[in-house]
Amino acid sequence: MNLILLGPPGAGKGTQASKIVEKYNIPHISTGDIFRKNISEGTRLGKKAKEYMDKGELVPDSLVIEIATDRLLEKDTEKGFLLDGFPRTVEQAVALDAFLREHGKAIDHVLDIDVDKDELITRLIGRRVCSSCGKTYHVTNMPPKVEGECDACQGELMQRADDTKGTVENRIEVYNRQTKPLLDYYDKLGNIAHLDGAIGLETLFAQIVDILGE
Numbered sequence: 001m002n003l004i005l006l007g008p009p010g011a012g013k014g015t016q017a018s019k020i021v022e023k024y025n026i027p028h029i030s031t032g033d034i035f036r037k038n039i040s041e042g043t044r045l046g047k048k049a050k051e052y053m054d055k056g057e058l059v060p061d062s063l064v065i066e067i068a069t070d071r072l073l074e075k076d077t078e079k080g081f082l083l084d085g086f087p088r089t090v091e092q093a094v095a096l097d098a099f100l101r102e103h104g105k106a107i108d109h110v111l112d113i114d115v116d117k118d119e120l121i122t123r124l125i126g127r128r129v130c131s132s133c134g135k136t137y138h139v140t141n142m143p144p145k146v147e148g149e150c151d152a153c154q155g156e157l158m159q160r161a162d163d164t165k166g167t168v169e170n171r172i173e174v175y176n177r178q179t180k181p182l183l184d185y186y187d188k189l190g191n192i193a194h195l196d197g198a199i200g201l202e203t204l205f206a207q208i209v210d211i212l213g214e
């Protein structure tokens with residue numbers, strides 16, 4: 001099963017992605033996670049991506065397309081994949097379609113999760129991420145058992161560098177300007193489901209399973 005998760009920053013893409021990949025046993029491909037890994041390892045790609053990410057701007061298409069398509073050439077994607085945060089511009093979507101066609105593949109479902117702006121800001125400002133295993137929490141919506149500590153691995157919980165109020169607002173604007181046009185693109189192809197992400201995460205996951213099948 002080949003899937004795309006679309007939605008504004010903080011809609012819950014990463015949260016649902018963890019549950020989807022566990023149930024359907026497919027790899028989770030998040031371009032944001034790939035960039036953050038490169039930043040923490042201090043690679044050239046990381047340095048380049050950081051310039052854009054810290055401002056809440058998109059990393060240039062040419063760079064993202066290369067990273068994503070390279071990842072899609074890896075063997076574990078043969079059984080399917082879940083793209084989280086890619087594509088994010090019409091140009092990226094067109095490049096992805098051409099790549100998939102060339103490899104005899106197609107996207108089965110696009111899941112678009114939407115949440116209103118005030119709630120997105122609350123979610124992002126309150127998000128905490130485990131510095132060791134990457135598990136995501138929220139200070140009030142999904143607090144860890146012990147403050148500042150990951151339930152799963154006792155790692156230290158951190159705030160993402162781009163989860164500051166100013167950057168969050170710009171990320172939402174960038175989404176509206178550059179990513180929202182993609183909804184039209186997939187509406188025309190007819191394989192997109194629009195979901196309300198303001199509901200509880202388990203209810204939302206149940207709706208996703210209804211769409212994807214057991």
Ligand code: AP5
Nearest residue numbers: 009010011012013014015031032053059085123127138201
């Ligand atoms: P990326 O890492 O993709 O970030 P994003 O799109 O901004 O989305 P987030 O990860 O912030 O939100 P999410 O939807 O995953 O929410 P989450 O589940 O964590 O991209 C980062 C940057 O990298 C971009 O700005 C750009 O610079 C660059 N980049 C990446 N891909 C690119 C591309 N293709 N092209 C160009 N540039 C690219 O949830 C958020 C919070 O809400 C958490 O605290 C969670 O606990 C809570 N929560 C989740 N679900 C619920 C719920 N149902 N109810 C209540 N709380 C909830």
Ligand code: MG
Nearest residue numbers: 013014015032
């Ligand atoms: Mg995410």
Ligand code: ZN
Nearest residue numbers: 130133150153
């Ligand atoms: Zn952890």
